[in-house]
Every structure is written in C-alpha cells, then in structure tokens.
Amino acid sequence: MPSPLLDLFAGRLGGRRAVETIIAHRTFSDVVLPPRTRAALDEALSLVHSHELIFTQWGLGEKHSSGLGLAFNFAGPPGTGKTICAEAIATVLGKKLLSVRYAEMESMWAGETPKNVAAVFRMASEQDAVLFFDEADAIASRRTTGAAQAYQRESNTVVNVLLKELEAFNGVVIFATNLAVNFDPAFERRIRTHVRFEMPGVDEREKIWRVQIHPTKTPLADDVDFRALAERYEVSGGDIKNAVLKAATMAAAVPGIDVAKKIYQAELERAMGEVVEGRGVMQQSLFGEGQPSSDDRLMRAIEAAETRWQKSAQVAIAVGGVGALLGIIALVVAIVRG
Ligand SMILES: Nc1ncnc2c1ncn2[C@@H]1O[C@H](COP(=O)(O)OP(=O)(O)OP(=O)(O)O)[C@@H](O)[C@H]1O
Ligand SMILES: [Mg+2]
Structure with missing residues (x-):
C-alpha cells in the first residue's frame, strides 16, 4: 500500500525529490575504493551482518524495543561513492533504500522538519528500508544552547527528535556528510562507525x-x-x-x-x-571545499571597500587640489588685468 506521506514527500522541487524510495540494485562490485575506505566499509558491513543475524534471525529485535538501530556516517567530498555504497548496503540486506535529502526537506517544509524527521523513520520501518540521510551536514552539526532564534530552536528540536528516533529504530541508518562537519556530541555517540570516503588514487x-x-x-x-x-x-x-x-x-x-x-x-x-x-x-x-571561509570573504570585502574608499578620497583630494589651483590662477589673472 503506498503511503500518503510518501506521496507528499515525493513532490518535486526543482526536479529533485526530498524523499525517495530506491529499489537497490547496485552492489559493491560497482564501486572502486581506496584501501582505507574499503577497510572502514568492511567493518561497517560486518556490523550490518551481525545486526541482521542478532535482531532478525535470532529474534532479539522482537524482544527488545530500544537501542537496536545501527547508524553510520559516510563522510567525504562529492562524488566519492557515498550514495552507491549506501545503496550497496541495502542490496546486501535485500532491502530498499529510503533516501532523504535533508537540506531540501528542511527548506521545503520549514517549521515542519521535526515532524517530517519522525515521519521518515516511521516510513523506513513500514517499508523495512535502510534509511539514508543525504546532505546531512546540517542535521549532524547543529544544536545550540541558551537563548536561540526561532530557526535554531527548530534545529535543536530536529536533533532531539532524531536522537529519539535513532534510539527506537530497529534498522540501519546512514548519514552522508562532508568532511568538515563538527558533530554534535550527543549525535556522535549514536554513530557506530565513521567511514571516510577518500578521493581515489x-x-x-x-x-x-x-x-x-x-x-x-x-x-x-x-x-x-x-x-x-x-x-x-x-x-x-x-x-x-x-x-x-x-x-x-x-x-x-x-x-x-x-x-x-x-x-x-x-x-x-x-x-x-x-x-x-x-x-x-x-x-x-x-564556496565549496578549498574556498575561503565566510569570515575570510567578509574580511576581504571590508578590505576591498576600504581600498575603494581610500582611492575615492585620493581622487577627491586631487580634484579639490586642481580646483583650488584654478581658483588661484583666476585670481592672479583678475589682479594682473585689473
Ligand atoms: N568509488 C567509486 N567507484 C565507482 N564509481 C564511482 C565511485 N565514486 C563515484 N562513482 C560514480 O559517480 C557517481 C556519483 O557517486 P555518488 O553519488 O555515490 O557520490 P557521493 O559521494 O554520494 O556524492 P555526493 O556527495 O555529491 O552525493 C556514481 O553513481 C558512480 O557512477
Ligand atoms: Mg550522494
């Protein structure tokens, strides 16, 4: 039965879906990885295998209701194979991949994000899918303390909801982030393995x-x-x-x-x-990787503005000087004539 929520989520925004169910078919034979990335991924895979064995085949998932999920973070620059590997894990498990583009979900339904995060976990449970949070940098890093703006309060709620859902979810969750993310410590504790996707040699x-x-x-x-x-x-x-x-x-x-x-x-x-x-x-x-930070850019903009101002001042002084000189010449001419 198609879920009405899925229909809602599958609505298109600029051609990209915020939430999408992928019938996984790609396998690890489609992926070529540097040795260290491969080793980290193998470790993740062995955890996936034992998770499946213990909680599904040995039935412990039916006896216990929390702390059963398995969460990974795939970190690396664009195009290094994070998405194919998430799909390959789903293929190994014979499950679908429920892919959530977090940034798009957040911008599409501002104010509704905590509810939607809970909904995608529910959907993943219903479909027995591997849950994949793509572009999850924002989710992983944001949680502020003290007085906060409305949007920050929402993102705090998102992280809190996410932590609660992760605790209760009995499946595999994969986050994809870039390398620069500073993880919220509470979130970090829920991640079993970080797989660092390196650029290929x-x-x-x-x-x-x-x-x-x-x-x-x-x-x-x-x-x-x-x-x-x-x-x-x-x-x-x-x-x-x-x-x-x-x-x-x-x-x-x-x-x-x-x-x-x-x-x-x-x-x-x-x-x-x-x-x-x-x-x-x-x-x-x-302003991707290797580009100046926003602070650097701000400093450069200020320096450029100062240089422009200095140049304008110099021009104004020069123009003023020429004006004064012309005035003196006019005065001298008037005196000589007179
Ligand atoms: N290690 C790899 N081995 C083989 N093909 C690869 C590899 N990395 C990327 N590709 C090719 O590039 C495409 C894009 O890769 P993928 O979507 O997995 O990258 P990604 O790390 O998820 O990037 P992004 O951060 O932009 O989402 C893949 O569909 C595949 O064809
Ligand atoms: Mg990707």
Missing part, C-alpha cells in the same frame, strides 16, 4: 574509468588509454562518470552511421576538461 581512478563503461557494448577507439586519463586528472568517481557520459554524447553526435561511431581518447580528454571547468564554476559560486 591513480590506481582506483583507472579502475573507475573502466567500470564506468559497458564491458562489451560501449565502442571504444583503439587509442583510449585509461591509465593516461587516470594519471592526468585527479578527480572523483563522480567526475569520471560525468566525463564518460559527456564523451559518449560527443561521439554519438558525430555525423555518420551509428555502427561506425566510437569514443576516442580526444573526446574523453575534452569531456574531462569540461567537467573540471564546470566544477570550478560551481565551487566558486558555492
């Missing part, structure tokens, strides 16, 4: 290029050299995926019969160049 990048194409159907020209691409571009798996799709679009648009079409190295290089360039523009506008 050159060997991983080479493998990711390969997993992004179809092993038999994608027509690659003989000059394609994934090692060279991996060495040249230090990018995330998400960037590689985007470049492969872009290059394929370029190759398909070349005039001629389809069977003669191939993806060439030059197209892969051009596509990767465009992806990197596009990302640069995004980061500038979003």
Whole structure:
C-alpha cells in the first residue's frame, strides 16, 4: 500500500525529490575504493551482518524495543561513492533504500522538519528500508544552547527528535556528510562507525574509468588509454562518470552511421576538461571545499571597500587640489588685468 506521506514527500522541487524510495540494485562490485575506505566499509558491513543475524534471525529485535538501530556516517567530498555504497548496503540486506535529502526537506517544509524527521523513520520501518540521510551536514552539526532564534530552536528540536528516533529504530541508518562537519556530541555517540570516503588514487581512478563503461557494448577507439586519463586528472568517481557520459554524447553526435561511431581518447580528454571547468564554476559560486571561509570573504570585502574608499578620497583630494589651483590662477589673472 503506498503511503500518503510518501506521496507528499515525493513532490518535486526543482526536479529533485526530498524523499525517495530506491529499489537497490547496485552492489559493491560497482564501486572502486581506496584501501582505507574499503577497510572502514568492511567493518561497517560486518556490523550490518551481525545486526541482521542478532535482531532478525535470532529474534532479539522482537524482544527488545530500544537501542537496536545501527547508524553510520559516510563522510567525504562529492562524488566519492557515498550514495552507491549506501545503496550497496541495502542490496546486501535485500532491502530498499529510503533516501532523504535533508537540506531540501528542511527548506521545503520549514517549521515542519521535526515532524517530517519522525515521519521518515516511521516510513523506513513500514517499508523495512535502510534509511539514508543525504546532505546531512546540517542535521549532524547543529544544536545550540541558551537563548536561540526561532530557526535554531527548530534545529535543536530536529536533533532531539532524531536522537529519539535513532534510539527506537530497529534498522540501519546512514548519514552522508562532508568532511568538515563538527558533530554534535550527543549525535556522535549514536554513530557506530565513521567511514571516510577518500578521493581515489591513480590506481582506483583507472579502475573507475573502466567500470564506468559497458564491458562489451560501449565502442571504444583503439587509442583510449585509461591509465593516461587516470594519471592526468585527479578527480572523483563522480567526475569520471560525468566525463564518460559527456564523451559518449560527443561521439554519438558525430555525423555518420551509428555502427561506425566510437569514443576516442580526444573526446574523453575534452569531456574531462569540461567537467573540471564546470566544477570550478560551481565551487566558486558555492564556496565549496578549498574556498575561503565566510569570515575570510567578509574580511576581504571590508578590505576591498576600504581600498575603494581610500582611492575615492585620493581622487577627491586631487580634484579639490586642481580646483583650488584654478581658483588661484583666476585670481592672479583678475589682479594682473585689473
Ligand atoms: N568509488 C567509486 N567507484 C565507482 N564509481 C564511482 C565511485 N565514486 C563515484 N562513482 C560514480 O559517480 C557517481 C556519483 O557517486 P555518488 O553519488 O555515490 O557520490 P557521493 O559521494 O554520494 O556524492 P555526493 O556527495 O555529491 O552525493 C556514481 O553513481 C558512480 O557512477
Ligand atoms: Mg550522494
């Protein structure tokens, strides 16, 4: 039976759903991870396995009603595989993935967020789904004490509701955050394992290029050299995926019969160049990682304003000086004539 709440949540905002049920099909064979990330994820997986065994097969979930959930934090830069791994965990468990874009949920239903957080936990229970809070930085880090603004009071309530729900939820919850989050200590205590998603090294990048194409159907020209691409571009798996799709679009648009079409190295290089360039523009506008903090930006804006002011003052003094000089000349001329 479809849940009415699900219908409400599935409403679109700018094409992205705030809450979405994903029938998990991707597996860990679709993911290439650096060794340390892989090891941390294996630890998380073994916890998932024993959790399933103890609480489902051994029936202890039916005997106890709290402290049963298993929460992980997947932390890492964009495009490093957090979402695929959450899906792969759901696949391992044979469950659906209920994906919640926290930031969108918050902006879509301001004032309703604590209620909605409780609702998604209920939905995940009903659907026996793995619950995935994507873009959860805001949820994880915010809790203020003392006198607070209305929006801060709401976010405090959200964290409190979340902690209560986590305590009562008998399943797997995965949060995805970036690396810079300072966790609320109460929240941190509920997280069993932090899996740090690192940027792929050159060997991983080479493998990711390969997993992004179809092993038999994608027509690659003989000059394609994934090692060279991996060495040249230090990018995330998400960037590689985007470049492969872009290059394929370029190759398909070349005039001629389809069977003669191939993806060439030059197209892969051009596509990767465009992806990197596009990302640069995004980061500038979003002040992403590696960008100056808001304080730095504020300081720079103040310095720029001061410099502008000094320049204007200099111009005003110069203009004033010229004016005075012209006045003296006029006076001298008037005296001489007179
Ligand atoms: N480690 C990887 N191995 C293979 N493919 C990858 C890897 N990382 C990313 N990709 C590719 O990039 C796509 C985007 O990755 P994914 O959505 O999992 O990244 P993410 O870490 O969740 O990023 P974001 O923080 O932007 O949500 C994947 O669907 C996959 O095709
Ligand atoms: Mg993601």
